[in-house]
Amino acid sequence: MQAILDDGLTLQVHRRLRHDLLQGRIAPGTKLKVQALGAAYGAGASPVREALSSLASEGLVQRIDGRGFRAAPATVEDFDELVRARCWLEEVVLRESIAAGGPAWEDALVVARWRLARIPRSGSTGGFAPNPDWEAAHTAFHRALLAGCPSSTLRDMAETLRERAERYRALANRIAYPGRDVAAEHEAIAEAALARDAPRAVALLQAHYRTTAGFLRDALAG
Amino acid sequence: MQAILDDGLTLQVHRRLRHDLLQGRIAPGTKLKVQALGAAYGAGASPVREALSSLASEGLVQRIDGRGFRAAPATVEDFDELVRARCWLEEVVLRESIAAGGPAWEDALVVARWRLARIPRSGSTGGFAPNPDWEAAHTAFHRALLAGCPSSTLRDMAETLRERAERYRALANRIAYPGRDVAAEHEAIAEAALARDAPRAVALLQAHYRTTAGFLRDALAG
DNA sequence: AAGCAGATTTTTATCGATAAAATTAAAACA
DNA sequence: TGTTTTAATTTTATCGATAAAAATCTGCTT
Numbered sequence: 001m002q003a004i005l006d007d008g009l010t011l012q013v014h015r016r017l018r019h020d021l022l023q024g025r026i027a028p029g030t031k032l033k034v035q036a037l038g039a040a041y042g043a044g045a046s047p048v049r050e051a052l053s054s055l056a057s058e059g060l061v062q063r064i065d066g067r068g069f070r071a072a073p074a075t076v077e078d079f080d081e082l083v084r085a086r087c088w089l090e091e092v093v094l095r096e097s098i099a100a101g102g103p104a105w106e107d108a109l110v111v112a113r114w115r116l117a118r119i120p121r122s123g124s125t126g127g128f129a130p131n132p133d134w135e136a137a138h139t140a141f142h143r144a145l146l147a148g149c150p151s152s153t154l155r156d157m158a159e160t161l162r163e164r165a166e167r168y169r170a171l172a173n174r175i176a177y178p179g180r181d182v183a184a185e186h187e188a189i190a191e192a193a194l195a196r197d198a199p200r201a202v203a204l205l206q207a208h209y210r211t212t213a214g215f216l217r218d219a220l221a222g
Numbered sequence: 223m224q225a226i227l228d229d230g231l232t233l234q235v236h237r238r239l240r241h242d243l244l245q246g247r248i249a250p251g252t253k254l255k256v257q258a259l260g261a262a263y264g265a266g267a268s269p270v271r272e273a274l275s276s277l278a279s280e281g282l283v284q285r286i287d288g289r290g291f292r293a294a295p296a297t298v299e300d301f302d303e304l305v306r307a308r309c310w311l312e313e314v315v316l317r318e319s320i321a322a323g324g325p326a327w328e329d330a331l332v333v334a335r336w337r338l339a340r341i342p343r344s345g346s347t348g349g350f351a352p353n354p355d356w357e358a359a360h361t362a363f364h365r366a367l368l369a370g371c372p373s374s375t376l377r378d379m380a381e382t383l384r385e386r387a388e389r390y391r392a393l394a395n396r397i398a399y400p401g402r403d404v405a406a407e408h409e410a411i412a413e414a415a416l417a418r419d420a421p422r423a424v425a426l427l428q429a430h431y432r433t434t435a436g437f438l439r440d441a442l443a444g
Numbered sequence: 445a446a447g448c449a450g451a452t453t454t455t456t457a458t459c460g461a462t463a464a465a466a467t468t469a470a471a472a473c474a
Numbered sequence: 475t476g477t478t479t480t481a482a483t484t485t486t487a488t489c490g491a492t493a494a495a496a497a498t499c500t501g502c503t504t
Contacts, residue, residue: 008288035454045490049268050271050487053279067495068455089314151303151307288486289465289467290466
Protein backbone atom coordinates (compact mmCIF):
# COMPACT_ATOMS: atom_id res chain seq x y z
CA MET A 1 0.00 0.00 0.00
CA GLN A 2 1.57 3.24 -1.14
CA ALA A 3 1.72 6.02 1.39
CA ILE A 4 -0.22 9.18 0.62
CA LEU A 5 2.98 11.11 -0.06
CA ASP A 6 2.24 13.83 2.44
CA ASP A 7 4.15 16.92 1.52
CA GLY A 8 4.81 19.73 3.90
CA LEU A 9 2.15 21.36 5.95
CA THR A 10 2.82 24.60 4.17
CA LEU A 11 1.87 23.12 0.83
CA GLN A 12 -1.22 21.50 2.26
CA VAL A 13 -2.45 24.72 3.76
CA HIS A 14 -1.61 26.55 0.57
CA ARG A 15 -3.60 24.11 -1.50
CA ARG A 16 -6.63 24.09 0.73
CA LEU A 17 -6.72 27.80 1.23
CA ARG A 18 -6.37 28.37 -2.47
CA HIS A 19 -9.19 25.98 -3.08
CA ASP A 20 -11.49 27.63 -0.57
CA LEU A 21 -10.69 31.02 -2.01
CA LEU A 22 -11.31 30.00 -5.61
CA GLN A 23 -14.46 28.18 -4.62
CA GLY A 24 -15.81 31.37 -3.13
CA ARG A 25 -16.07 29.62 0.21
CA ILE A 26 -14.16 32.50 1.73
CA ALA A 27 -15.75 35.82 0.88
CA PRO A 28 -13.67 38.57 -0.72
CA GLY A 29 -12.21 40.99 1.77
CA THR A 30 -12.48 38.56 4.68
CA LYS A 31 -9.84 39.01 7.30
CA LEU A 32 -7.55 35.99 7.33
CA LYS A 33 -6.31 35.55 10.87
CA VAL A 34 -3.31 33.34 11.22
CA GLN A 35 -4.42 31.62 14.39
CA ALA A 36 -7.90 30.85 13.19
CA LEU A 37 -6.64 29.40 9.92
CA GLY A 38 -4.07 27.41 11.78
CA ALA A 39 -6.76 25.90 13.95
CA ALA A 40 -8.98 25.18 10.95
CA TYR A 41 -6.28 23.48 8.93
CA GLY A 42 -4.41 21.95 11.83
CA ALA A 43 -1.16 23.86 11.58
CA GLY A 44 0.87 26.42 13.45
CA ALA A 45 1.60 29.99 12.55
CA SER A 46 4.62 29.36 10.35
CA PRO A 47 3.06 27.18 7.66
CA VAL A 48 -0.06 29.31 7.49
CA ARG A 49 1.96 32.45 7.20
CA GLU A 50 4.10 30.98 4.45
CA ALA A 51 1.06 29.83 2.54
CA LEU A 52 -0.47 33.28 2.84
CA SER A 53 2.71 34.86 1.58
CA SER A 54 2.60 32.69 -1.50
CA LEU A 55 -1.04 33.36 -2.13
CA ALA A 56 -0.35 37.05 -1.83
CA SER A 57 2.16 36.76 -4.64
CA GLU A 58 -0.42 34.92 -6.68
CA GLY A 59 -2.88 37.73 -6.13
CA LEU A 60 -5.49 35.72 -4.28
CA VAL A 61 -4.68 37.33 -0.98
CA GLN A 62 -3.75 40.82 0.06
CA ARG A 63 -0.99 41.59 2.55
CA ILE A 64 -1.44 44.87 4.39
CA ASP A 65 1.88 45.33 6.07
CA GLY A 66 1.39 45.83 9.75
CA ARG A 67 -2.08 44.32 9.85
CA GLY A 68 -2.15 40.89 8.39
CA PHE A 69 -3.79 39.33 5.40
CA ARG A 70 -7.24 39.37 3.81
CA ALA A 71 -8.92 37.62 0.95
CA ALA A 72 -8.46 39.62 -2.23
CA PRO A 73 -11.40 41.93 -2.81
CA ALA A 74 -13.68 41.27 -5.75
CA THR A 75 -15.03 44.30 -7.53
CA VAL A 76 -16.88 44.77 -10.77
CA GLU A 77 -14.03 46.92 -12.08
CA ASP A 78 -11.48 44.26 -11.32
CA PHE A 79 -13.68 41.73 -13.03
CA ASP A 80 -14.04 43.83 -16.15
CA GLU A 81 -10.32 44.38 -16.25
CA LEU A 82 -9.83 40.67 -15.93
CA VAL A 83 -12.13 39.82 -18.79
CA ARG A 84 -10.50 42.34 -21.06
CA ALA A 85 -7.02 41.03 -20.26
CA ARG A 86 -8.21 37.51 -20.80
CA CYS A 87 -9.65 38.25 -24.21
CA TRP A 88 -6.41 39.81 -25.37
CA LEU A 89 -4.16 37.21 -23.92
CA GLU A 90 -6.14 34.23 -25.09
CA GLU A 91 -6.36 35.72 -28.53
CA VAL A 92 -2.64 35.20 -28.84
CA VAL A 93 -2.58 31.86 -27.10
CA LEU A 94 -5.44 30.37 -29.06
CA ARG A 95 -3.94 31.57 -32.30
CA GLU A 96 -0.64 29.92 -31.46
CA SER A 97 -2.41 26.82 -30.25
CA ILE A 98 -4.21 26.45 -33.55
CA ALA A 99 -1.06 27.16 -35.50
CA ALA A 100 1.15 24.73 -33.61
CA GLY A 101 -1.22 22.09 -32.27
CA GLY A 102 -0.56 18.62 -33.70
CA PRO A 103 -2.67 15.47 -33.87
CA ALA A 104 -2.37 14.87 -30.14
CA TRP A 105 -3.79 18.32 -29.50
CA GLU A 106 -6.71 17.65 -31.82
CA ASP A 107 -7.45 14.32 -30.20
CA ALA A 108 -7.42 15.76 -26.71
CA LEU A 109 -9.67 18.61 -27.77
CA VAL A 110 -12.16 16.25 -29.37
CA VAL A 111 -12.29 14.23 -26.17
CA ALA A 112 -12.69 17.29 -23.98
CA ARG A 113 -15.53 18.56 -26.16
CA TRP A 114 -17.27 15.20 -26.07
CA ARG A 115 -17.03 14.97 -22.30
CA LEU A 116 -18.29 18.48 -21.76
CA ALA A 117 -21.27 17.93 -24.02
CA ARG A 118 -22.24 14.80 -22.09
CA ILE A 119 -22.41 16.31 -18.64
CA PRO A 120 -25.41 18.29 -17.38
CA ARG A 121 -24.71 21.92 -16.60
CA SER A 122 -26.71 21.88 -13.40
CA GLY A 123 -26.43 19.43 -10.54
CA SER A 124 -30.12 19.41 -9.68
CA THR A 125 -33.05 19.03 -12.08
CA GLY A 126 -35.23 21.68 -10.46
CA GLY A 127 -33.41 25.00 -10.11
CA PHE A 128 -29.77 25.57 -10.86
CA ALA A 129 -27.10 24.03 -8.67
CA PRO A 130 -23.42 24.11 -9.58
CA ASN A 131 -22.29 20.74 -10.85
CA PRO A 132 -18.65 20.00 -9.93
CA ASP A 133 -18.33 17.49 -12.74
CA TRP A 134 -19.43 20.02 -15.31
CA GLU A 135 -17.11 22.63 -13.86
CA ALA A 136 -14.19 20.23 -14.13
CA ALA A 137 -15.06 19.28 -17.70
CA HIS A 138 -15.49 22.93 -18.58
CA THR A 139 -12.06 23.81 -17.25
CA ALA A 140 -10.57 20.83 -19.07
CA PHE A 141 -12.20 21.94 -22.30
CA HIS A 142 -10.80 25.44 -22.20
CA ARG A 143 -7.43 24.13 -21.20
CA ALA A 144 -7.42 21.65 -24.08
CA LEU A 145 -8.24 24.46 -26.45
CA LEU A 146 -5.07 26.32 -25.49
CA ALA A 147 -2.88 23.29 -24.93
CA GLY A 148 -1.37 23.47 -28.39
CA CYS A 149 0.42 26.74 -27.69
CA PRO A 150 4.11 25.94 -27.42
CA SER A 151 4.84 28.63 -24.86
CA SER A 152 4.28 27.24 -21.40
CA THR A 153 4.78 30.71 -20.01
CA LEU A 154 1.83 32.08 -21.93
CA ARG A 155 -0.28 29.04 -21.13
CA ASP A 156 0.46 29.51 -17.45
CA MET A 157 -0.52 33.14 -17.61
CA ALA A 158 -3.78 32.25 -19.27
CA GLU A 159 -4.33 29.66 -16.56
CA THR A 160 -3.79 32.24 -13.86
CA LEU A 161 -6.38 34.52 -15.39
CA ARG A 162 -8.77 31.62 -15.73
CA GLU A 163 -8.50 30.91 -12.04
CA ARG A 164 -9.25 34.46 -11.11
CA ALA A 165 -12.25 34.34 -13.41
CA GLU A 166 -13.46 31.05 -11.96
CA ARG A 167 -13.49 32.68 -8.59
CA TYR A 168 -15.87 35.33 -9.84
CA ARG A 169 -18.01 32.67 -11.40
CA ALA A 170 -18.18 30.84 -8.10
CA LEU A 171 -19.10 34.02 -6.28
CA ALA A 172 -22.01 34.68 -8.62
CA ASN A 173 -22.95 31.07 -9.05
CA ARG A 174 -26.12 30.92 -6.99
CA ILE A 175 -27.69 33.45 -9.28
CA ALA A 176 -26.49 33.05 -12.83
CA TYR A 177 -27.92 30.26 -14.91
CA PRO A 178 -27.84 31.78 -18.34
CA GLY A 179 -30.74 30.88 -20.56
CA ARG A 180 -28.47 30.87 -23.57
CA ASP A 181 -27.06 27.77 -25.16
CA VAL A 182 -23.59 27.52 -23.66
CA ALA A 183 -23.10 24.07 -25.11
CA ALA A 184 -23.59 25.37 -28.62
CA GLU A 185 -21.02 28.08 -28.03
CA HIS A 186 -18.43 25.57 -26.92
CA GLU A 187 -19.28 23.39 -29.87
CA ALA A 188 -18.78 26.27 -32.30
CA ILE A 189 -15.46 27.24 -30.78
CA ALA A 190 -14.10 23.71 -30.94
CA GLU A 191 -15.39 23.40 -34.48
CA ALA A 192 -13.55 26.51 -35.64
CA ALA A 193 -10.36 25.53 -33.83
CA LEU A 194 -10.31 22.05 -35.31
CA ALA A 195 -10.94 23.56 -38.73
CA ARG A 196 -7.84 25.70 -38.06
CA ASP A 197 -9.87 28.81 -38.62
CA ALA A 198 -8.05 31.01 -36.13
CA PRO A 199 -9.82 34.32 -36.70
CA ARG A 200 -13.22 32.71 -36.30
CA ALA A 201 -12.20 30.67 -33.27
CA VAL A 202 -10.78 33.76 -31.58
CA ALA A 203 -13.88 35.82 -32.30
CA LEU A 204 -16.15 33.10 -30.95
CA LEU A 205 -14.05 32.60 -27.85
CA GLN A 206 -14.02 36.30 -27.08
CA ALA A 207 -17.75 36.57 -27.63
CA HIS A 208 -18.17 33.60 -25.28
CA TYR A 209 -16.19 35.35 -22.56
CA ARG A 210 -17.91 38.67 -23.05
CA THR A 211 -21.38 37.16 -22.88
CA THR A 212 -20.57 35.23 -19.75
CA ALA A 213 -19.05 38.39 -18.33
CA GLY A 214 -22.34 40.19 -18.91
CA PHE A 215 -24.28 37.67 -16.86
CA LEU A 216 -21.74 37.60 -14.09
CA ARG A 217 -21.55 41.35 -13.94
CA ASP A 218 -25.29 41.55 -13.40
CA ALA A 219 -25.15 38.86 -10.76
CA LEU A 220 -22.33 40.62 -8.95
CA ALA A 221 -23.82 44.10 -9.13
CA GLY A 222 -27.42 43.07 -8.47
CA MET B 223 13.19 64.46 9.52
CA GLN B 224 10.91 61.75 8.25
CA ALA B 225 11.48 58.23 9.50
CA ILE B 226 12.49 55.62 6.93
CA LEU B 227 9.11 53.94 7.05
CA ASP B 228 10.48 50.53 7.89
CA ASP B 229 8.05 47.88 6.84
CA GLY B 230 8.23 44.34 8.05
CA LEU B 231 11.38 42.31 8.00
CA THR B 232 9.72 39.91 5.61
CA LEU B 233 9.25 42.63 3.04
CA GLN B 234 12.80 43.83 3.46
CA VAL B 235 14.27 40.40 2.98
CA HIS B 236 11.99 39.79 0.04
CA ARG B 237 13.11 43.00 -1.61
CA ARG B 238 16.80 42.45 -1.07
CA LEU B 239 16.76 38.82 -2.07
CA ARG B 240 14.81 39.63 -5.18
CA HIS B 241 17.30 42.31 -6.01
CA ASP B 242 20.29 40.05 -5.53
CA LEU B 243 18.66 37.38 -7.63
CA LEU B 244 17.75 39.70 -10.50
CA GLN B 245 21.17 41.31 -10.36
CA GLY B 246 22.73 37.92 -10.87
CA ARG B 247 24.58 38.32 -7.61
CA ILE B 248 23.26 34.94 -6.60
CA ALA B 249 24.04 32.32 -9.20
CA PRO B 250 21.23 30.16 -10.62
CA GLY B 251 20.78 26.89 -8.81
CA THR B 252 22.49 28.10 -5.66
CA LYS B 253 21.18 26.51 -2.51
CA LEU B 254 19.43 29.10 -0.39
CA LYS B 255 19.89 28.13 3.23
CA VAL B 256 17.54 29.79 5.60
CA GLN B 257 20.03 30.34 8.38
CA ALA B 258 22.71 31.77 6.15
CA LEU B 259 20.30 34.18 4.53
CA GLY B 260 18.95 35.15 7.91
CA ALA B 261 22.43 35.97 9.09
CA ALA B 262 23.18 37.92 5.93
CA TYR B 263 20.04 40.00 6.06
CA GLY B 264 19.74 40.21 9.81
CA ALA B 265 16.54 38.24 10.30
CA GLY B 266 15.31 35.01 11.80
CA ALA B 267 13.96 31.97 10.04
CA SER B 268 10.35 33.09 9.76
CA PRO B 269 10.79 36.22 7.66
CA VAL B 270 13.34 34.59 5.40
CA ARG B 271 11.13 31.61 4.87
CA GLU B 272 8.15 33.80 4.05
CA ALA B 273 10.17 35.82 1.60
CA LEU B 274 11.37 32.65 -0.07
CA SER B 275 7.84 31.37 -0.33
CA SER B 276 6.79 34.52 -2.12
CA LEU B 277 9.74 34.44 -4.45
CA ALA B 278 8.94 30.85 -5.26
CA SER B 279 5.49 31.93 -6.38
CA GLU B 280 7.09 34.60 -8.51
CA GLY B 281 9.29 32.02 -10.14
CA LEU B 282 12.61 33.42 -9.01
CA VAL B 283 13.16 30.65 -6.52
CA GLN B 284 12.48 26.95 -6.54
CA ARG B 285 11.02 25.10 -3.57
CA ILE B 286 11.92 21.42 -3.44
CA ASP B 287 9.62 20.14 -0.77
CA GLY B 288 11.61 18.32 1.88
CA ARG B 289 14.87 19.99 1.00
CA GLY B 290 14.62 23.72 1.01
CA PHE B 291 14.94 26.39 -1.61
CA ARG B 292 17.33 27.23 -4.40
CA ALA B 293 17.78 30.03 -6.86
CA ALA B 294 15.82 29.31 -10.01
CA PRO B 295 18.00 27.64 -12.62
CA ALA B 296 18.80 29.53 -15.79
CA THR B 297 18.98 27.52 -18.97
CA VAL B 298 19.21 28.45 -22.61
CA GLU B 299 15.92 26.70 -23.28
CA ASP B 300 14.17 28.65 -20.57
CA PHE B 301 15.63 31.82 -21.96
CA ASP B 302 14.43 31.08 -25.48
CA GLU B 303 10.99 30.30 -24.18
CA LEU B 304 11.01 33.55 -22.31
CA VAL B 305 11.94 35.62 -25.33
CA ARG B 306 9.26 34.01 -27.44
CA ALA B 307 6.59 34.61 -24.82
CA ARG B 308 7.74 38.14 -24.44
CA CYS B 309 7.50 38.89 -28.12
CA TRP B 310 3.97 37.59 -28.26
CA LEU B 311 2.78 39.27 -25.13
CA GLU B 312 4.33 42.62 -25.81
CA GLU B 313 2.92 42.57 -29.30
CA VAL B 314 -0.51 42.83 -27.75
CA VAL B 315 0.47 45.24 -25.04
CA LEU B 316 2.33 47.61 -27.32
CA ARG B 317 -0.51 47.60 -29.80
CA GLU B 318 -2.97 48.50 -27.05
CA SER B 319 -0.60 51.06 -25.65
CA ILE B 320 -0.35 52.82 -28.99
CA ALA B 321 -4.10 52.62 -29.50
CA ALA B 322 -5.06 53.94 -26.09
CA GLY B 323 -2.11 56.09 -25.01
CA GLY B 324 -3.02 59.76 -24.60
CA PRO B 325 -0.90 62.92 -24.46
CA ALA B 326 0.46 62.01 -21.03
CA TRP B 327 1.72 58.73 -22.42
CA GLU B 328 3.40 60.50 -25.32
CA ASP B 329 5.04 63.02 -23.05
CA ALA B 330 6.40 60.37 -20.73
CA LEU B 331 7.71 58.36 -23.64
CA VAL B 332 9.47 61.35 -25.11
CA VAL B 333 11.12 62.03 -21.79
CA ALA B 334 12.17 58.42 -21.33
CA ARG B 335 13.66 58.31 -24.81
CA TRP B 336 15.54 61.54 -24.20
CA ARG B 337 16.97 60.30 -20.93
CA LEU B 338 18.04 56.98 -22.34
CA ALA B 339 19.81 58.63 -25.27
CA ARG B 340 21.76 60.87 -22.93
CA ILE B 341 23.30 58.19 -20.75
CA PRO B 342 26.35 56.15 -21.75
CA ARG B 343 25.74 52.45 -22.17
CA SER B 344 28.90 51.45 -20.38
CA GLY B 345 30.10 52.62 -17.00
CA SER B 346 33.79 52.65 -17.89
CA THR B 347 35.44 54.16 -20.97
CA GLY B 348 37.84 51.29 -21.58
CA GLY B 349 36.09 47.94 -21.75
CA PHE B 350 32.43 47.37 -20.99
CA ALA B 351 31.10 47.73 -17.48
CA PRO B 352 27.41 47.66 -16.67
CA ASN B 353 26.14 51.15 -15.97
CA PRO B 354 23.33 51.16 -13.40
CA ASP B 355 22.06 54.51 -14.62
CA TRP B 356 21.72 53.25 -18.15
CA GLU B 357 20.03 50.06 -16.95
CA ALA B 358 17.50 52.11 -15.01
CA ALA B 359 16.83 54.41 -17.95
CA HIS B 360 16.51 51.42 -20.24
CA THR B 361 13.92 49.81 -18.00
CA ALA B 362 12.08 53.09 -17.73
CA PHE B 363 12.04 53.46 -21.50
CA HIS B 364 10.53 50.07 -22.13
CA ARG B 365 8.04 50.60 -19.36
CA ALA B 366 7.02 53.97 -20.79
CA LEU B 367 6.49 52.34 -24.15
CA LEU B 368 3.90 50.00 -22.71
CA ALA B 369 2.43 52.37 -20.15
CA GLY B 370 -0.43 53.36 -22.42
CA CYS B 371 -2.03 49.93 -22.31
CA PRO B 372 -5.15 50.22 -20.20
CA SER B 373 -4.93 46.71 -18.80
CA SER B 374 -2.83 46.75 -15.67
CA THR B 375 -2.99 42.97 -15.65
CA LEU B 376 -1.28 42.70 -18.99
CA ARG B 377 1.22 45.39 -18.10
CA ASP B 378 2.11 43.51 -14.94
CA MET B 379 2.60 40.30 -16.86
CA ALA B 380 4.89 42.04 -19.29
CA GLU B 381 6.76 43.46 -16.32
CA THR B 382 7.23 40.01 -14.85
CA LEU B 383 8.69 38.72 -18.08
CA ARG B 384 10.94 41.74 -18.29
CA GLU B 385 12.37 40.97 -14.87
CA ARG B 386 13.13 37.42 -15.76
CA ALA B 387 14.84 38.66 -18.90
CA GLU B 388 16.85 41.26 -17.00
CA ARG B 389 18.19 38.50 -14.86
CA TYR B 390 19.55 36.73 -17.89
CA ARG B 391 21.02 39.96 -19.09
CA ALA B 392 22.76 40.43 -15.77
CA LEU B 393 24.08 36.90 -15.85
CA ALA B 394 25.63 37.42 -19.27
CA ASN B 395 26.62 40.99 -18.69
CA ARG B 396 30.36 40.66 -18.28
CA ILE B 397 30.56 39.26 -21.77
CA ALA B 398 28.03 40.88 -24.03
CA TYR B 399 28.69 44.35 -25.31
CA PRO B 400 26.97 44.25 -28.67
CA GLY B 401 28.66 46.18 -31.41
CA ARG B 402 25.32 47.16 -32.87
CA ASP B 403 23.64 50.49 -32.39
CA VAL B 404 21.20 49.85 -29.60
CA ALA B 405 20.43 53.53 -29.28
CA ALA B 406 19.25 53.69 -32.86
CA GLU B 407 16.95 50.74 -32.30
CA HIS B 408 15.34 52.41 -29.34
CA GLU B 409 15.03 55.60 -31.29
CA ALA B 410 13.27 53.84 -34.15
CA ILE B 411 10.85 52.06 -31.84
CA ALA B 412 9.88 55.26 -30.06
CA GLU B 413 9.54 56.98 -33.40
CA ALA B 414 7.10 54.39 -34.74
CA ALA B 415 5.11 54.31 -31.51
CA LEU B 416 4.74 58.09 -31.40
CA ALA B 417 3.69 58.03 -35.04
CA ARG B 418 1.00 55.52 -33.97
CA ASP B 419 2.32 53.06 -36.48
CA ALA B 420 1.55 49.92 -34.48
CA PRO B 421 2.63 47.25 -36.95
CA ARG B 422 5.99 48.88 -37.48
CA ALA B 423 6.55 49.53 -33.77
CA VAL B 424 5.74 45.93 -32.95
CA ALA B 425 8.03 44.59 -35.65
CA LEU B 426 10.90 46.77 -34.49
CA LEU B 427 10.38 45.87 -30.85
CA GLN B 428 10.37 42.18 -31.60
CA ALA B 429 13.46 42.48 -33.76
CA HIS B 430 15.11 44.36 -30.90
CA TYR B 431 14.35 41.54 -28.49
CA ARG B 432 15.40 38.83 -30.86
CA THR B 433 18.71 40.46 -31.65
CA THR B 434 19.49 40.98 -27.99
CA ALA B 435 18.49 37.40 -27.36
CA GLY B 436 21.00 36.24 -29.94
CA PHE B 437 23.86 37.97 -28.15
CA LEU B 438 22.78 36.76 -24.76
CA ARG B 439 22.35 33.22 -25.97
CA ASP B 440 25.93 33.17 -27.21
CA ALA B 441 27.16 34.65 -23.96
CA LEU B 442 25.25 32.09 -21.93
CA ALA B 443 26.20 29.09 -24.02
CA GLY B 444 29.81 30.07 -24.70
C1' DA C 445 -26.01 61.30 22.55
C1' DA C 446 -21.60 62.03 20.57
C1' DG C 447 -16.77 62.12 21.26
C1' DC C 448 -12.70 60.88 23.41
C1' DA C 449 -8.70 58.96 26.78
C1' DG C 450 -7.46 55.16 28.73
C1' DA C 451 -7.58 50.35 29.76
C1' DT C 452 -8.26 45.67 27.81
C1' DT C 453 -8.09 42.18 24.54
C1' DT C 454 -6.56 40.55 19.90
C1' DT C 455 -3.54 39.97 16.50
C1' DT C 456 0.72 40.47 14.22
C1' DA C 457 5.49 39.67 13.41
C1' DT C 458 9.25 37.70 14.96
C1' DC C 459 12.43 34.82 17.67
C1' DG C 460 14.55 30.66 19.68
C1' DA C 461 14.12 25.77 20.40
C1' DT C 462 13.54 21.07 18.53
C1' DA C 463 12.29 16.63 16.14
C1' DA C 464 12.78 14.61 11.81
C1' DA C 465 15.08 14.32 7.56
C1' DA C 466 18.94 14.93 4.58
C1' DT C 467 23.74 15.55 3.84
C1' DT C 468 28.46 14.73 4.68
C1' DA C 469 32.28 12.41 6.74
C1' DA C 470 34.41 8.42 8.66
C1' DA C 471 35.03 3.68 9.25
C1' DA C 472 34.61 -1.02 7.81
C1' DC C 473 34.56 -4.20 4.30
C1' DA C 474 35.48 -6.89 0.03
C1' DT D 475 41.18 1.01 -3.93
C1' DG D 476 36.28 1.37 -4.55
C1' DT D 477 32.02 0.43 -2.07
C1' DT D 478 28.89 0.17 1.44
C1' DT D 479 27.62 0.99 6.37
C1' DT D 480 27.50 3.67 10.15
C1' DA D 481 28.16 7.77 12.70
C1' DA D 482 28.38 12.86 13.03
C1' DT D 483 26.80 17.13 11.33
C1' DT D 484 23.61 20.22 8.80
C1' DT D 485 19.47 21.79 7.49
C1' DT D 486 14.58 21.75 7.22
C1' DA D 487 10.03 22.38 8.85
C1' DT D 488 7.46 23.31 12.49
C1' DC D 489 5.99 24.68 17.10
C1' DG D 490 5.30 27.60 21.21
C1' DA D 491 6.46 31.92 23.41
C1' DT D 492 6.57 36.97 23.38
C1' DA D 493 7.09 42.07 22.57
C1' DA D 494 5.00 45.47 19.93
C1' DA D 495 1.19 47.18 17.43
C1' DA D 496 -3.73 47.37 16.39
C1' DA D 497 -8.49 46.88 17.37
C1' DT D 498 -12.06 46.91 20.72
C1' DC D 499 -14.39 48.07 24.73
C1' DT D 500 -15.48 51.31 28.77
C1' DG D 501 -16.99 54.71 31.11
C1' DC D 502 -16.28 59.72 31.66
C1' DT D 503 -17.05 64.38 29.97
C1' DT D 504 -19.51 67.96 27.84
